[in-house]
Amino acid sequence: xxxxxxxxxxxxxxxxxxxxxxxxxxxxxxxxxxxxxxxxxxxxxxxxxxxxxxxxxxxxxxxxxxxxxxxxxxxxxxxxxxxxxxxxxxxxxxxxxxxxxxxxxxxxxxxxxxxxxxxxxxxxxxxxxxxxxxxxxxxxxxxxxxxxxxxxxxxxxxxxxxxxxxxxxxxxxxxxxxxxxxxxxxxxxxxxxxxxxxxxxxxxxxxxxxxxxxxxxxxxxxxxxxxxxxxxxxxxxxxxxxxxxxxxxxxxxxxxxxxxxxxxxxxxxxxxxxxxxxxxxxxxxxxxxxxxxxxxxxxxxxxxxxxxxxxxxxxxxxxxxxxxxxxxxxxxxxxxxxxxxxxxxxxxxxxxxxxxxxxxxxxxxxxxxxxxxxxxxxxxxxxxxxxxxxxxxxxxxxxxxxxxxxxxxxxxxxxxxxxxxxxxxxxxxxxxxxxxxxxxxxxxxxxxxxxxxxxxxxxxxxxxxxxxxx
Ligand SMILES: Cc1cc2nc3c(=O)[nH]c(=O)nc-3n(C[C@H](O)[C@H](O)[C@H](O)COP(=O)(O)OP(=O)(O)OC[C@H]3O[C@@H](n4cnc5c(N)ncnc54)[C@H](O)[C@@H]3O)c2cc1C
Numbered sequence: 001x002x003x004x005x006x007x008x009x010x011x012x013x014x015x016x017x018x019x020x021x022x023x024x025x026x027x028x029x030x031x032x033x034x035x036x037x038x039x040x041x042x043x044x045x046x047x048x049x050x051x052x053x054x055x056x057x058x059x060x061x062x063x064x065x066x067x068x069x070x071x072x073x074x075x076x077x078x079x080x081x082x083x084x085x086x087x088x089x090x091x092x093x094x095x096x097x098x099x100x101x102x103x104x105x106x107x108x109x110x111x112x113x114x115x116x117x118x119x120x121x122x123x124x125x126x127x128x129x130x131x132x133x134x135x136x137x138x139x140x141x142x143x144x145x146x147x148x149x150x151x152x153x154x155x156x157x158x159x160x161x162x163x164x165x166x167x168x169x170x171x172x173x174x175x176x177x178x179x180x181x182x183x184x185x186x187x188x189x190x191x192x193x194x195x196x197x198x199x200x201x202x203x204x205x206x207x208x209x210x211x212x213x214x215x216x217x218x219x220x221x222x223x224x225x226x227x228x229x230x231x232x233x234x235x236x237x238x239x240x241x242x243x244x245x246x247x248x249x250x251x252x253x254x255x256x257x258x259x260x261x262x263x264x265x266x267x268x269x270x271x272x273x274x275x276x277x278x279x280x281x282x283x284x285x286x287x288x289x290x291x292x293x294x295x296x297x298x299x300x301x302x303x304x305x306x307x308x309x310x311x312x313x314x315x316x317x318x319x320x321x322x323x324x325x326x327x328x329x330x331x332x333x334x335x336x337x338x339x340x341x342x343x344x345x346x347x348x349x350x351x352x353x354x355x356x357x358x359x360x361x362x363x364x365x366x367x368x369x370x371x372x373x374x375x376x377x378x379x380x381x382x383x384x385x386x387x388x389x390x391x392x393x394x395x396x397x398x399x400x401x402x403x404x405x406x407x408x409x410x411x412x413x414x415x416x417x418x419x420x421x422x423x424x425x426x427x428x429x430x431x432x433x434x435x436x437x438x439x440x441x442x443x444x445x446x447x448x449x450x451x452x453x454x455x456x457x458x459x460x461x462x463x464x465x466x467x468x469x470x
Contacts (some may be wrong), residue, residue: 012467030268034060036463039247039253039259039286040275042070043439043449046457048273048463050235055464060269061237062245062262064406068232071277071407072449073437074223076396078314080351081223086449087221091213097227100218104230108218109348118329121181123384124370137179138186144169149204159206161369161416162191162199175423177334185332188359189341196306196447197413198337198360206414209423210451211444215216217347224449250274251289253432271433271467273459275452278426278440279305279408292430301426303440305409306447307363307402311356311378312345313393318352320344320386329354331381337362339381363410367400411447412440427455432466435459 027325036052038045051354052059071085089108092098101108118126118134126134148165152158166187175183187199195202220227232238249261249270258272272314276286281300291297322328329342337360345353354379358366366374375396382390401410414420420443427441437455 002111003399015395032060034058034266034267034269035068035449035467036060036271036273037062037258037267037269038273038275039250039260040064040070040277040438041068041228041241041243042275042277042438042452043072043228043231044275044439044441044452044456044459045070045273046231046235047453048275048437048460049237049240049456050231051457051460052463053235053240055468057235057464057467059240060267061241062247062267063241063243064246064259066243068241068243069225069228070402071411072224072228074112074225076223077293078117078312078353078395078397079349080349082312082353082397083220085222086224087219089218090448090450091215092218093213093215095213095215095450096453098449099217100227100231101218104226104234106226106230107221109221110216110218111327112216113328115325117323117326118330118332119385120179120428121332121334121384134182134186138183138190141166141169141183145204152203159417162187162202162204162207164200164222164416165204166199166246167323171278179365181332181334181336184336185330185340185416187339189330192337193308193341193357193359195413196359196363196410197304197309197415201306201360201413201415203414203416205417206419209414209420209443211445213450221348227449243415247276247286249287249289250357250434252431253290254331258433264432271435271463273435273437273456273463275436275438277407277409277438278412280406281440284409286432287406295425296428296430297415299418299422301425302415303422304413304418305440306360306411306413307367308357308359308410309363309366309401310397311358311366311374311399312397313354313356313375313378313394314397315352315393316391318346320354320382320388321346333381339378343369356381364402366398367403371398402468413447429459429462435463 001034001438035057038049038060038061041061045061047227049059049061073085074081075084089095091098118131145165245262245264247260247262251259257268257270326344327347329344331340333340339356341357343355345355401407423443427436429435437459439447439452442451
């Protein structure tokens with residue numbers, strides 16, 4: 001009752017303006033109504049807004065944070081650009097993000113995953129042939145896992161996790177501690193880091209659903225945020241974006257349109273495109289009235305929201321220079337999933353920076369640790385590699401995407417028991433009023449920037465097709 005009264009009263013624009021002034025917030029634009037409201041100013045929301053604005057519709061984007069970009073976030077506090085979210089354009093062939101980068105004259109550089117080094121836990125660098133052997137053994141296990149998958153699918157047995165399949169393989173082979181650490185290292189860097197989830201969470205049947213564009217992966221130089229900033233600039237979207245608007249309630253039950261209540265005001269629109277991250281949808285921090293259809297709720301619950309966290313360490317100098325061409329520096333850890341993969345940022349930026357990744361379980365664990373504890377743990381790996389007399393970092397940037405209330409995770413994955421149909425379910429519109437975009441609605445390219453971008457285009461075109469018919 002109270003909320004509905006509040007909504008009615010809040011619709012008075014003058015009251016809103018007074019409210020905003022009282023709190024020293026940017027005054028709201030003269031109208032809080034729009035043809036289309038888009039929730040979230042990540043790449044999905046911005047790509048949708050660009051199309052709809054271009055068609056002549058009035059568009060408002062409500063964004064909870066004080067910045068645009070969402071999981072595309074370039075930080076400049078170290079004095080140079082550092083990407084805390086996405087870094088790579090995955091597969092440049094016909095990739096719309098590469099096309100945007102080219103159009104905006106944004107520099108990108110290919111990553112050569114073979115330009116890598118692997119360190120043993122005892123600090124020894126693996127020789128080329130040792131590395132080859134490690135990956136040969138991994139390929140053998142991988143083939144056995146895929147055999148289990150094929151047989152289970154043929155026999156119509158239920159899905160299991162990667163870990164359950166691996167346990168079957170391991171029960172028939174004996175591995176000493178080193179060989180096991182090497183196997184888990186390969187699985188961690190090849191699978192868990194890519195899908196931001198543990199082997200115990202990932203579906204064996206449906207983990208590799210994406211349709212790759214092909215071509216190499218390119219890292220965006222000088223910050224991925226350049227892409228979103230240029231979209232906003234070239235589409236003239238600045239005035240359409242309202243920041244610090246935390247959407248709390250979406251009422252799509254009325255025949256006249258959709259009402260959205262934020263922490264600051266109430267807005268209304270004929271149609272709404274929701275680009276909330278899967279983590280936010282899972283947490284139910286945004287209330288839908290009426291509740292979302294059961295099938296959509298099931299899909300939200302079934303899909304997984306993974307964790308990949310980044311730790312940038314800025315050192316006083318580039319002490320780890322061995323081979324100038326090395327881009328990836330890996331470490332086999334005796335503790336599964338700890339600090340296995342590092343990017344030699346110096347290769348790309350010429351700054352004395354190392355970037356450590358942690359995914360899945362350890363990615364989650366570090367979120368509860370202080371910066372100091374995380375650095376100490378990271379440094380243990382570096383001491384093993386480079387000796388105890390290396391300098392301490394003079395600055396660090398550490399992400400905690402799982403604790404970020406406007407993301408609650410890094411990107412989606414297909415959890416055991418889920419399938420690509422769940423992504424398709426999430427993409428379905430409701431009552432021709434509520435539309436859903438974002439990486440977790442892309443069945444061809446989930447978990448990626450290009451998937452999110454294309455989902456925004458997809459939903460904008462759906463909205464336009466309906467609007468245009470009337
Ligand atoms: C660490 C990390 C590394 C990654 N690396 C890559 C990579 O190299 N390449 C790649 O292709 N992809 C990568 N990704 C994935 C990629 O960043 C995402 O798939 C993509 O940016 C998602 O875009 P989106 O628009 O769907 O969601 P988002 O960017 O999350 O946008 C959703 C927006 O909704 C807003 N929001 C949330 N709650 C509310 C609310 N209640 N009210 C109003 N607004 C709200 C958020 O603030 C956000 O701005 C990475 C992600 C992470 C976290």
